[in-house]
Amino acid sequence: xxxxxxxxxxxxxxxxxxxxxxxxxxxxxxxxxxxxxxxxxxxxxxxxxxxxxxxxxxxxxxxxxxxxxxxxxxxxxxxxxxxxxxxxxxxxxxxxxxxxxxxxxxxxxxxxxxxxxxxxxxxxxxxxxxxxxxxxxxxxxxxxxxxxxxxxxxxxxxxxxxxxxxxxxxxxxxxxxxxxxxxxxxxxxxxxxxxxxxxxxxxxxxxxxxxxxxxxxxxxxxxxxxxxxxxxxxxxxxxxxxxxxxxxxxxxxxxxxxxxxxxxxxxxxxxxxxxxxx
Amino acid sequence: xxxxxxxxxxxxxxxxxxxxxxxxxxxxxxxxxxxxxxxxxxxxxxxxxxxxxxxxxxxxxxxxxxxxxxxxxxxxxxxxxxxxxxxxxxxxxxxxxxxxxxxxx
Numbered sequence: 001x002x003x004x005x006x007x008x009x010x011x012x013x014x015x016x017x018x019x020x021x022x023x024x025x026x027x028x029x030x031x032x033x034x035x036x037x038x039x040x041x042x043x044x045x046x047x048x049x050x051x052x053x054x055x056x057x058x059x060x061x062x063x064x065x066x067x068x069x070x071x072x073x074x075x076x077x078x079x080x081x082x083x084x085x086x087x088x089x090x091x092x093x094x095x096x097x098x099x100x101x102x103x104x105x106x107x108x109x110x111x112x113x114x115x116x117x118x119x120x121x122x123x124x125x126x127x128x129x130x131x132x133x134x135x136x137x138x139x140x141x142x143x144x145x146x147x148x149x150x151x152x153x154x155x156x157x158x159x160x161x162x163x164x165x166x167x168x169x170x171x172x173x174x175x176x177x178x179x180x181x182x183x184x185x186x187x188x189x190x191x192x193x194x195x196x197x198x199x200x201x202x203x204x205x206x207x208x209x210x211x212x213x214x215x216x217x218x219x220x221x222x223x224x225x226x227x228x229x230x231x232x233x234x235x236x237x238x239x240x241x242x243x244x245x246x247x248x249x250x251x252x253x254x255x256x257x258x259x260x261x262x263x264x265x266x267x268x269x270x271x272x273x274x275x276x277x278x
Numbered sequence: 279x280x281x282x283x284x285x286x287x288x289x290x291x292x293x294x295x296x297x298x299x300x301x302x303x304x305x306x307x308x309x310x311x312x313x314x315x316x317x318x319x320x321x322x323x324x325x326x327x328x329x330x331x332x333x334x335x336x337x338x339x340x341x342x343x344x345x346x347x348x349x350x351x352x353x354x355x356x357x358x359x360x361x362x363x364x365x366x367x368x369x370x371x372x373x374x375x376x377x378x379x380x381x382x383x
Contacts, residue, residue, distance in 0.1 A: 187362070
C-alpha cells in the first residue's frame, strides 16, 4: 500500500511539475491577466494601457490636463514627415510595411519563422532603410523613435494582438522572454515582476509602480525623465540599470524576446501610443 | 586521538577561512593578479547575462588607482569587481528557468 502511494505521489509530482514548466502561452496569458483584474477590480480592462493613471485619480487629472497639449506632438509630426519622405530611390517606409504601415503595430513584435527571430517595428524600420540603400538609424532615441511613434499612432485603438505560433523556435523565444521577465538580476536582485506584479500600485522613491499589464501599449512614449520620446527597450535599459544590472543591447536578442513576452501578456489591451508618462 | 582530531579540525578551519579570504598583495604584481581574476569573473558573468551594472566601473577605478601607484586601493577594488562578477554569475545560473510567482499561476 505504501509503495502504491509512493508511486502515485511520484507520478503526480512529476506530471504536475512537467505541466507547470510547459505551461503554454495561452495559459500564461490567462493567469497573468487574471492576477491584475483581481488585484485592481475597479480598473476597466482597457484602462490598463494608461498605467498608473488608471490607479490614481489625482495623477490622472493632472495627466489629462497635460494631454491637451501632448509633449510628444512634435516628435509625432517629425515621424510622419520622415515616414512619408522618399528615400534616395524614391520609395518610402510605407513600401516596407503591410498595409502601408497602417493598423499593423498591434501585431508587433512578431516571430518571423523564416528568419527564426522576433521582429520589432524598430528593427524593421532599419531593415527597410538598408533595403533601400539608406544607413540604419541608432536605436532607442532620435529619428527611429519618431518613425516608430508614427507607425504606432496609426494603430491607436487596435487591441494588442501578438501571436506565438506553435513553432519550436517561436516558443523558445517566448520562453526566453518569459524567463527574463521573472528572473532576478542585478545587485538589487529584482525581477521585472517584483516591481510590476504584487507591488504594482505601491510607491518606490515617490513613484507609483505601474502594473505590467498594459505597459507595452503606450510605447514609444514621452517620459518627463527623458524629456523626449523613447522606445520600450530604452525603458528596459533604465529598469535594468535601476536594479543595478548591466543592460543589454537595444534590439539584441534578450530585449526582443522580453518585448515579445511582455507585449503578448497585454494582448487585448488597446494601443494608445505614443503615450506620456511623468 | 581526540586531541589530534581537534588540532586537525582547527588547522583545516583556519586554512579554509584564510584560503577563502586570501587577496593578492598590494603590489603591482598583486594588482595584475587581482585584475586578471576580476576580468575572468566578469567575462563568466557576462556569458550568462548576469553582469552587474557597476562592476566594470569598479574595475576601471581599480586601474586608475593602480596607475597612480595606490595598489592597496587597486587590489581592493579589483577584488570587489571579482566578487561582483562571481555573484552575478551565481545569480544568473540560479535564475535559469525562472517561472511566474505562485500568485500568478
